[in-house]
Amino acid sequence: MQTACKIILQQQLDKLKLDYSIPGFNEVEINEPITSNRLIQMNTFLNNYGIEILDAPKSVLIQKIKDAIIEMVYTEKKLPIFKISTYLAEKVDHSYGYISALFSEVTYTSIENFIIIQKIERAKQLIIMDDLTITEIGWELNYSSVAHFCTQFKNITGLTPTTFHRIINKRRNAAMNGSKQNTKSDVGLK
Amino acid sequence: MQNEPVRVLLADDDEDDRLFFKEAFDEIKIKTSVNLVNNGVELMKYLTQKSTQLPHILFLDLNMPLKSGMDCLLEIKNIEHLKNIPVAIYSTSASEEDIEETFVQGANIYIKKPSDFRTLRKVLEEVITINWQYHTSGLIRENFLLSI
Numbered sequence: 001m002q003t004a005c006k007i008i009l010q011q012q013l014d015k016l017k018l019d020y021s022i023p024g025f026n027e028v029e030i031n032e033p034i035t036s037n038r039l040i041q042m043n044t045f046l047n048n049y050g051i052e053i054l055d056a057p058k059s060v061l062i063q064k065i066k067d068a069i070i071e072m073v074y075t076e077k078k079l080p081i082f083k084i085s086t087y088l089a090e091k092v093d094h095s096y097g098y099i100s101a102l103f104s105e106v107t108y109t110s111i112e113n114f115i116i117i118q119k120i121e122r123a124k125q126l127i128i129m130d131d132l133t134i135t136e137i138g139w140e141l142n143y144s145s146v147a148h149f150c151t152q153f154k155n156i157t158g159l160t161p162t163t164f165h166r167i168i169n170k171r172r173n174a175a176m177n178g179s180k181q182n183t184k185s186d187v188g189l190k
Numbered sequence: 191m192q193n194e195p196v197r198v199l200l201a202d203d204d205e206d207d208r209l210f211f212k213e214a215f216d217e218i219k220i221k222t223s224v225n226l227v228n229n230g231v232e233l234m235k236y237l238t239q240k241s242t243q244l245p246h247i248l249f250l251d252l253n254m255p256l257k258s259g260m261d262c263l264l265e266i267k268n269i270e271h272l273k274n275i276p277v278a279i280y281s282t283s284a285s286e287e288d289i290e291e292t293f294v295q296g297a298n299i300y301i302k303k304p305s306d307f308r309t310l311r312k313v314l315e316e317v318i319t320i321n322w323q324y325h326t327s328g329l330i331r332e333n334f335l336l337s338i
Contacts, residue, residue, distance in 0.1 A: 066327060107322070107323070107326065107327075108219070108220050108318075108319050108322055109319055109320075109322075109323060114323070114327075117320070117323055117329075121329050121330070121333065124330075124333040125330070125333070128333070156320075156336075157335055157336055157337070158300075158335075158336050158337030158338050159335060159337055163290075164335060166290075167290055167293045167294060167335060168332075168333070168335075170290070170294045171293065171294045171296070174294055174295075
């Protein structure tokens with residue numbers, strides 16, 4: 001089956017007189033810039049054989065990984081206790097070794113670090129919403145202790161959660177006062 | 191897969207500092223294209239030209255003659271098409287009040303000027319990396335604060 005597919009691919013790509021190579025199953029590399037018209041032509045040729053072009057499959061895969069991470073971090077329930085690497089590998093159907101190397105290459109950061117960044121982003125939103133205490137937020141995001149949460153927050157942002165909160169509040173007040181220059185500036189402060 | 195280079199703009203009146211920055215960017219693994227301007231007046235002129243392709247991140251020295259980094263920051267935040275550019279302030283001052291004040295005025299990043307080249311390179315790499323995540327992963331720009 002794979003051989004048949006490869007031969008069809010070769011025939012069709014030869015017809016288009018493209019410089020290409022076939023590094024593996026499901027993968028074709030075009031070694032020259034390709035216009036969208038020729039891409040459409042290629043798609044038409046290949047569709048006759050039930051072959052579909054997935055444009056830039058790597059970026060599709062990266063997006064899937066990001067989506068899975070964001071879903072994991074933002075899910076209402078507690079974050080999964082089981083191994084994150086297994087979870088992600090199953091979710092996108094590739095080995096963890098492969099996706100973690102690809103992820104670092106394209107996004108300049110590791111999957112592990114990306115997860116931390118996303119968790120801290122969620123923490124920021126919860127801090128700004130003002131419904132939960134710092135301890136509750138740490139708990140909500142599955143940190144083993146409030147100290148661990150604060151340390152990681154500081155590692156990523158350089159600020160403590162409390163300083164972060166204060167700055168955002170001041171910034172909002174400054175913006176509010178700026179837009180209402182004619183009114184007395186001290187009203188409406190929290 | 192090839193990412194586009196990260197466009198970096200730096201405003202600093204000190205020639206040595208500009209050189210260090212440029213060299214540090216040459217050495218980090220993320221591909222950047224670095225533009226340099228020599229002071230705040232030049233910066234604002236550059237940013238408001240129609241032909242300018244806006245940077246992904248602006249590094250702003252706080253202490254510059256003619257127009258300070260803070261003056262530039264305030265101006266940028268009041269210009270509609272510029273106010274979303276992430277601004278990284280860097281300064282020799284490490285006072286908490288200075289840091290907080292620049293954040294309140296809309297800066298995203300505050301860098302205490304490192305004294306050695308290796309630290310500078312490390313700091314810039316970290317800043318560019320996290321900025322890139324904000325650029326590509328739909329994180330909320332308003333919540334982007336980094337003090338380093």
